[in-house]
Amino acid sequence: MIVQGKDIAQSVLERADVCIVGSGAAGAILAWEMAEMGRSVVLLEKGGYHPRNDFNQREEDMIPMLYKNSGLQFTLPTGFAVAQGSCVGGSTVVNDAVCFRTPDAVLGWWTDQYKVDGVDPGTMKRYFEKVEPRISVGVVQPFELNRNNLILKQGSEKLGWSGAPNSRNCKNCRQCGLCHLGCSYGTKQSMLETYIPDTQSKHGDLVKIYADTTATSVTRSGSRATGVIATVAGTGDRTFSLSVKAKLVFVSAGTVASSELLLRSGLNINGLVGKGVAIHPSPGVVGDFAETVNGHEGIPMAYHCDEFSVVKTGKRGYMIESIFLAPYQFSLSLPGFDYDVKQLMSRYNHYALLGSLLHDENVGTVRLGGPLGAVLEYGLTSADAKLMIEGMKNSARVLLAAGATQVITSHRKKTVIYSEDDLDLIESRGVGPTEINVASAHPQGGNRMGGKPEGAVVDSYSKVYGFENLFVCDASVFPTSLGVNPQLTVMALATRAAEHVGENWAKYAGGS
Ligand SMILES: Cc1cc2nc3c(=O)[nH]c(=O)nc-3n(C[C@H](O)[C@H](O)[C@H](O)COP(=O)(O)OP(=O)(O)OC[C@H]3O[C@@H](n4cnc5c(N)ncnc54)[C@H](O)[C@@H]3O)c2cc1C
Known part of the structure; x- marks a missing residue:
């Protein structure tokens, strides 16, 4: 059953075996897996419930409806835009559907440096193989x-x-190119089209989803979590309190919000909550072509160049990806206010857009404060700044090699590259906070997983150190950033955590 804010007229008390906060890539899978084991679940989701018929493909309607803070979340002091979904299904509803398994090298670092148990490529394969058919992962064909x-x-x-x-x-993608605005055809197999409806149809008696419901604290008694307190946004300005008593709690609110909830609940027992956030900052580089490109038509984000990425080299670098965006979001990749964006946007149909996804170091911090309740402090290390410049240069090289007449970077001061000779302009402009517009859609970390409590917030299976039955399971537990698009890793780790909890139910939850 999905309960929406408009359905609530008074405070509510719920009891369940498991309470899950957040219905995205991790939360939706946890709900399914727990119900498969016969456990009752109350799932709390801050965003609204919007089935695909609500999606009208218009940016001005969809961005406020489906994104956290209407798409406006920025790092401090750098001002990088960090997009996250906020709706039933979480970021999977607005993402580009690109699927990468966790690179073997990254799993090696997690095992060797962070002593995480059971994340070797052979073991993780089992979880990828469980998730992938459920969300219909398939390779785009060259002719597409x-x-x-x-x-x-x-x-x-x-x-x-x-x-x-x-x-x-x-x-069967309908090739409208508008994944970021929610898939109105229902072909993108997000949580909204897969695990959530499957859970509803098979386990409707066991799983209750509250939409429009913000968890405000996790309650505890000593080292045991006892449940979650939340606020339901009802009709108009009315709000109601919702209290869930549960035997086991999963916090799966995504990077930033999961750390925020732990901090707000006074659960930062080793002082590490919120530390070690990465974002995969991905500056856009635009190529202007004489012929029409019409990048908004067809399957978006369908190719990648991995020459400089961890997938090929085994070390940190960047992945060059072909991304495309609807006009408002696209305009943010163009030079800022000191130039005529409208004139630049008149070439929209002739533009190709590449993003170089930087495999960044985990140096960001989430702390309480600011108008949104939490602040994400993040800046580039000097090594990352160097890699970002290299990634932009090589993206420009690709566009020039493919015949672009000019390449425009996302520097705030208009920066145009006509040939190899101009590439040093990227370096001289730099990537300092006042120089460049950078977007990210992959915040990760903040509640690091580690095999030992020193240096980590959760153990190898997502249980918070110092607690018996409190788990954090989402992108916030990655020990390092991935260097590839993260949704499959989140889903595999959630499947693995659920299996572990199921096998050890009595130990964690008490009783049988
Ligand atoms: C525009 C965009 C494009 C992307 N493209 C890709 C891609 O192509 N491939 C890929 O692999 N990844 C992509 N990603 C990233 C991927 O979707 C995320 O990494 C993944 O969904 C993270 O899963 P999660 O469970 O950690 O969080 P989410 O999926 O973000 O889910 C967290 C949920 O928790 C809810 N929540 C937050 N706070 C609270 C609270 N206090 N109470 C209740 N609920 C709360 C949120 O509203 C949200 O719905 C993209 C993301 C975006 C935003």
């Missing part, structure tokens, strides 16, 4: 690549750099 994607393919091939079509979780 649109012009924007072909530009990345052709440009990188000319330079001798390796790449491949992406795997995506989209079944």
Whole structure:
């Protein structure tokens, strides 16, 4: 059953085996897996419940409806935009459906440096193989690549750099190019189309989802979590309190919000909650082509160049990805207020857009404060700044190799590259906080997983150190950033945590 704020007229008390906060990539899977084991679940979701018929593909309606803080979340003091979904289904509803398994090298670091148990590639494969068919992961076929994607393919091939079509979780994509605005055809196999409805139809008696409901604290008695207190946004300005008593609690509110909830609940027992956040900052580089590109038509984000990424090199670098955006979001990749964005946007149909996804160091911190309740402090290390500049230069090289007449970077001061000779401009402008617009859609970390309590917030199976039955399970537990798009890793780790909890139910939850 999905209960919406408009259905509530008084304070509510719920009891369940498990309370889960957040219904995104992790929370939705945990709810399904727990119900499969016969456990009753109350799932709390801050955002609204919007089935696909609510999606009208208009940015001005969809961004406020589906994104955290209407899409306006920025790092301090750098001002990088960090997008996260906030609705039933979480960020999976607005994401680009790109699917990568966790790179083996990254799993190696987690095992060797952070002593995480059971995340070797062989073990993780089992969880990927469980999730992938459920969300219909398949590789985009070469004939399906649109012009924007072909530009990345052709440009990188000319330079001798390796790449491949992406795997995506989209079944019979209708190729509208508007994944970021929610898939109105229901072909993107987000949580909203898969685990959530499956849970409702098979386990409707066991799982109750409250939408429009913000968890405000996790309650505890000594080292045991006892439940969650939440606020339900009812009709108009009315709010109601919801109290859930549970035997076991999963916090799966996503990076930033999960740390915020732990901090707000006074559960930062080792002082590490909120530390070690990465965001995969991804500056856009735009290529202007004489012919029309129409990057908004066809399958978006369908190709990647991995020449400089951890997937190929085994070390931190960057992945060049062909991304495309609807006009408002696209305009944010263009030079800022000191230039005529409208004039630049008149070439929209001729633009190709590449993003270089930086495999950044985990140096960000979530702390309480600010108008949103939590602040994400984040800046580039000097090594990351160097890599970001290199990634932008190589993205520009790809576009020039594919025939772009000019390449425009996302520096606030208009920066145009016409040939290899101009590439040093990127370096001289730099990537300082006042120089460049950078977007991120992959915040990770803040509640680091580790095999030992020193340096970690949760253990190898997502249980918070110092607590018997409190778990954090979402992108916030990654020990390091991934260097590839993260949704499959979140889903696999959630499947693994659920299996572990199921096998050890009596130990964690008490009773049988
Ligand atoms: C625009 C965009 C494009 C992306 N594209 C890709 C892609 O192509 N491939 C890929 O692999 N990844 C992509 N991602 C990232 C991927 O979707 C996320 O990494 C993944 O969904 C994170 O899962 P999660 O469970 O940690 O959090 P989420 O999926 O974000 O879910 C967290 C949920 O918790 C809710 N919540 C927060 N606070 C509270 C609270 N206090 N009480 C109750 N509920 C709360 C939120 O509203 C949200 O619905 C993209 C993300 C975005 C935003």
